[in-house]
Amino acid sequence: MSDANSSAEESAFEFESEGEAEEDEAGLAPVEEKKAAKKIAAIFLKKAPENKTKAGWKAGDPVPYSALTETFEKIEATTKRLEILQHLTLLLQQVSERSPDNLLRIVYLCINRLCPDYEGLELGIGESLLMKAIAQSTGREMSRIRKELEQKGDLGLVAVASRQEQPTMFKAAKLSVPTVFKSLKEIAQLTGNKSQDRKIGIIMKLLAACQGEETKYLIRSLEGKLRIGLAEKSVVVALAQAIIYSKQVNKKLSEAALAAKLDEGTATVRAVFSELPSYDLIVPALLEYGVEGLRDHCKLTPGVPLKPMLAKPTKAIGEVLDRFEGKAFTCEYKYDGERAQVHYLENGQLAIFSRNSENMSVKYPDLIESVPKIRKADKDVKSFCLDCEAVAWKMPEFDESGTQTGGGHLLPFQELARRKRKDVKVEDIKVKVKLFAFDILYLNGEPLLHLDLATRRKLLHENFQPVENEFDFARSEDCTTVEEIQTFLDASVKDSCEGLMVKMLNGAASTYAPSQRSQNWLKLKKDYLAGTGDSLDLIVVGAFYGKGKRTNVYGAFLLACYDADTETYQSICKIGTGFSEEQLLQFYQLLKPLELSNKKGYYDMGDAKPDVFFEPQVIFEVLTADLSLSPVYTAGKGAVDQRGISLRFPRFIRLRDDKGPEDTTSPEQIIEMYQRQQAVSNGRTKGGDDEDGFW
Structure with a gap:
């Protein structure tokens, strides 16, 4: 492709900035999403050039790494959220049509991850190792690299400058997205003797093949920080819109109709991703079934942790009553522990995940042993997901005659923090943990998120049972007055809890909203009733x-x-x-x-x-x-x-x-x-x- 043609093609995809409303830092608001859908619809319906990036490639070929880094450059050059979304949508649409088997890798490189959070695979590369790789691959002294890093503050820019000074005897083969992704994954999986040297060797090979700005983004990916202003929520929206457009290529739609389709499809993909935050499952389903078939093939699934629902802070009991006036609500103890999402699969496999989707099964082998016992014997419970709090627990004490001298009680979070996080053996555990369940999200093949809290809580109590010193339901009370809430709050503090969670009990406002901090859940903590409203x-x-x-x-x-x-x-x-x-x-x-x-x-x-x-x-x-x-x-x-x-x-x-x-x-x-x-x-x-x- 000639430079003249490149310029002509790029001009066909320039973005209007005059009068464009920018998104706030929290992400695209609903109104702005509609604007984004309209603008992208207008761009798509223009006469689309064959290549939307300078780094063109033939259908079926691997995506050149330069096509991705060219998009990164465009994104880094703007602060406008709609413009960022448009650049990324165009790239993902092009990839989904030409090289769909590369789409999943592209998405992961955009969010700077190698796999779903719960698999826990991380690069784990420090700054010193990267500087060593740059020094060895370019022949520069470490002292010069360190000094330049102090000046520029960006190791990616240092690497680019180092490559420019490096004499090249021959030109290496161009990097592709599959090659880069495979190499990054290989680096993350390397362990054992001389693994650091082997990592440096892989990095040096990648650097030798980099051209231009590829070096900068490769080093940033290895550092774990792209720093181009691309939020994951924008990647999800761009993915949805790219798939919608790629499925509409041969259909005649007006700009308004396409914009409505983009807006509706984005909402669908966002909702599904909230329940099943796994690109490994969602991207292939989108490619095969499109947005319209996504809900039928991607639902909340045991083994894949969803991002938990969170609560808004409040500073006074009066605020609670203002929010829930005339509506049924319930108060629950806010335990001073760690959020634990318990997944039980039909094959008997069991996993416990943290609030940020980390698999904590190795940290809590004692809970892994106790969870199967919580199912009621007369109920056929085959699979479930419970939302719980894991709390440090003081076991009952007994004298020499076997008489109980002290009952079990809750311990503060600091005690829980004393537990080892890895290689935990049940026999070595000194700090015991008790699980308190406050919600059920899935039961016997059926997601329950759409049900109101009263129904979910009923199912929780009908199918599960307390196990002494190991499992119980979160203590709750349905209150209606300031005095009742204050009495229950005092009781929670006396029982070593942080305060109360106040939740809508019935109706559409009481469904479970994954990944959202909702005013339908309020937290009332003892420490900040007269403060700022939250820690x-x-x-x-x-x-x-x-x-x-x-x-x-x-x-x-x-x-x-x-x-x-x-x-x-x-x-x-x-x-x-x-x-x-x-x-x-x-x-x-x-x-x-x-x-x-x-x-x-x-x-x-x-x-x-x-x-x-x-x-x-x-x-x-x-x-x-x-x-x-x-x-x-x-x-x-x-x-x-x-x-x-x-x-x-x-x-x-x-x-x-x-x-x-x-x-x-x-x-x-x-x-x-x-x-x-x-x-x-x-x-x-x-x-x-x-x-x-x-x-």
Whole structure:
């Protein structure tokens, strides 16, 4: 293809930006999705050129890696969500028509993963290993690479510059998407003796074959951060729209009809993905059956964890009654444990998943042993999915005569955190765990998400039974007055719980909404009834050296939140209160090995300047008196004005080792907390959507 033809073809797919409404950082709102559908419909119905990217390829051939990186370049060059969606949709549509067997790999490379979350396969490549691979493949000295990384803050850019200085004797074969994906998977699976050297060897081969900007995106994929502003929710929407259009090529549709079809199909794929978040299952089904047949072939399935439904925080019992006035609702204990989704398959296979889809079966072998006993003997329970809380449990005590001297009771989360996460043997367990079920999502081949909570709870109690010291139902009470809620809240606190979960009991508003933080579930925690409305989970990205008694440890820590859209960590506060001397020593020992020689390129720190930076691994749960605008920190910057949002008087509560670095409180949640606080101080309440979350 000539350059002239390339330019002509590209111009046919230029995007109008004048008057285009941009999406907010939480993702495309429903109105914006309709606009996106209309714009993409208009583009598709133009006379489509044969090649929509410069890196064209013949039908049936592997997709060139350059076709993907060219799309990444276009996405990185814009901040407009609709434009990002259009670029990606065009690529995925082209792949689904020409090389459909490459589509799944393309999707995974776009979200920077190799498989579903619950399989737990990760690259696990550190910065030092990548620098070593770049040095060996280009002949540059490590000291020069380190210095350049400090200047540019992006190892991908350093690799590009290093390749430009590298003399080439011969031209390597062009990279394809299947080759890159296979190599990344091979790197992730390598273990044992000399595995690091073998990983470097694979990376060097890939680098030798890279051309132009491919180097930058390859290194970023290996780092685990693409940093192009592509959120997973946009990938799901683009996938849906690409499939719809590819199935409509030979059908005459008006722009309005196609836009309506794109809008409806997007909603379908989103709903199915919420129930069955596995591209391994959804992408092949879309290619074979289209969006119209997706629901028939992809449903909630035991063994595939769905993203759990979450609750909105509330600061006062009065807010609960305002929300549920005139409606039936129930209050449940909010246990101080770890979310556990229990899946039991018809073949007897059993798995327990965390809130972020990590398979925790190896962490809880004691629960694996006890779960089969919870089925009632007179019920034919063959398969199920339960939503539960795993809580540390103090076993009953007995004297020498066998008389029970103390009953079993709940223990705080800190005790649960003491348990090993890997290679756990039942006989070695010191901290016992009890499972409390509060919902049932699937039973004997039937998804139950569409049923109201009252019906789901009835099925839960009809088919399962308590097992002493091992399993029980979440304690609940249907309340109607402030006094009843307050009494039940006091009881929960007395029983060592965090507070209450308040849920809609009947009607369409009481169905289970995977991956959404809904106002149909409210959490009322004892710690923040007079505070900001919620605790926050924040990542430790830096620290300040201690003084006086804290001379030999870190005296304070820099915290940040993770922005999934931009793949950056945004600074939010410095915290130095709420720590005991023992905790400061513990955190020094925990964080010292994570110290970095320089700040990560994806750390958006603003004017915050800690003495040391860390790898983003350790999460603190904190409380705060309130939130304020700050010229120093960057969390939610630009949402209210050019300043970021900061926490005033933050106080450490506990470590959260049950969450990953990308599961921290999001900038969107922080912005909402700030706006709610301002609305209350102004004597009004903030309107808005009932739900948010993944979408």
